[in-house]
Amino acid sequence: MTEIQPIIRLENIDVTFEQKKQSVKAVKNVSLDILPGDIYGIVGYSGAGKSTLVRTINLLQKPTHGNVVINGTYLAKTTDNKENYIASKELRQQRKKIGMIFQHFNLMNERTVAENVLFPISHLKLSKSQRKDKVNELLELVGLANRANAYPSQLSGGQKQRVAIARALASEPEILISDEATSALDPKTTNSILQLLKKLNIELGLTIVLITHEMQAVKEIANKIAVMEDGEIIERGSLLEIFTAPQKQLTRDFIDTATNLEDGLRKVKSQTAIKNLQAPDIFVQLSYAGASTDQPLITSLFKDFNVTANVLFGNVEILQETPVGTLLAILSGKDTDLTAAINSIKKQNVKVEILKGELA
Numbered sequence: 001m002t003e004i005q006p007i008i009r010l011e012n013i014d015v016t017f018e019q020k021k022q023s024v025k026a027v028k029n030v031s032l033d034i035l036p037g038d039i040y041g042i043v044g045y046s047g048a049g050k051s052t053l054v055r056t057i058n059l060l061q062k063p064t065h066g067n068v069v070i071n072g073t074y075l076a077k078t079t080d081n082k083e084n085y086i087a088s089k090e091l092r093q094q095r096k097k098i099g100m101i102f103q104h105f106n107l108m109n110e111r112t113v114a115e116n117v118l119f120p121i122s123h124l125k126l127s128k129s130q131r132k133d134k135v136n137e138l139l140e141l142v143g144l145a146n147r148a149n150a151y152p153s154q155l156s157g158g159q160k161q162r163v164a165i166a167r168a169l170a171s172e173p174e175i176l177i178s179d180e181a182t183s184a185l186d187p188k189t190t191n192s193i194l195q196l197l198k199k200l201n202i203e204l205g206l207t208i209v210l211i212t213h214e215m216q217a218v219k220e221i222a223n224k225i226a227v228m229e230d231g232e233i234i235e236r237g238s239l240l241e242i243f244t245a246p247q248k249q250l251t252r253d254f255i256d257t258a259t260n261l262e263d264g265l266r267k268v269k270s271q272t273a274i275k276n277l278q279a280p281d282i283f284v285q286l287s288y289a290g291a292s293t294d295q296p297l298i299t300s301l302f303k304d305f306n307v308t309a310n311v312l313f314g315n316v317e318i319l320q321e322t323p324v325g326t327l328l329a330i331l332s333g334k335d336t337d338l339t340a341a342i343n344s345i346k347k348q349n350v351k352v353e354i355l356k357g358e359l360a
Ligand SMILES: Nc1ncnc2c1ncn2[C@@H]1O[C@H](COP(=O)(O)OP(=O)(O)O)[C@@H](O)[C@H]1O
Pocket: 017, 024, 025, 026, 044, 045, 046, 047, 048, 049, 050, 051, 052, 053
């Protein structure tokens, strides 16, 4: 089996900003492979180094150290203490393959939608009808047909971002970098833009790097996630791996913001059934991904172990076509039965956390 070549390969990237009194290490030894067709989410709080890192992909930011390889071509190679950068003419060619969209759209307000969209390809000598066709094609793609002659001030935030996406696609890139592109939008508009990105990923085979501080955005469309903190990638994996088995506390914090478990827990914990929990009853959180589903699980608890489950909260989501579920429940039964039931549940690849009470 031949290995798939990454479309973006970052090797041991450092970016250090030298300032008068101090130097800021914005990116520290980050290596990252992104495969063609990935929607790769990079999540982290403000200041984590996300923007600086992704700006090295098209050398808008030169790495202090490390290699940037796009489709097998080295844009930067700083190994052996020798700085090597691609020639500027070739860099311009490479940059055409990498589109970018931003939080504040960066449109030219005194120009029409059509002029904004065509700006990146203004060097091409297109006839009037070719220009018109190109604009129509791009606006059609982003769901904004018939607005070619509008000015940005006449558009909503979501429409402005669609124009920015059309502009980013004008030079037919293979990669789209989205740096907080939905952060200024309301949740409904955010979702429509994310669905547009997903459509472009599927229909054009566009590889997308999705930078955000909102795990919710990543959860909607990404297939892979890296979590950044203080210039480093502290955790990475498939969407499913990250959501079902996060290793780092920061990752868990981000996940909690993207599920309603946090809210569910708070409400459930204040219920009298939990406050007055009597031994040997236990209050548990059951988490599962994939084939196991809640109903057979609960039925078997009773049938096989004589343990009853009082479900206080349940949440099932579909991540990458896989059901991922969480149940908060009080399990009641004889202490030996409870222990046997918990052991059996664990064997079915269900994660069991006892939130209150204990097994005998
Ligand atoms: N041009 C710059 N000069 C000096 N420091 C910078 C510059 N750009 C970013 N930084 C610093 O680098 C760190 C990472 O910033 P940034 O990459 O913008 O993070 P994020 O996008 O995750 O919010 C921050 O401490 C920021 O202040």
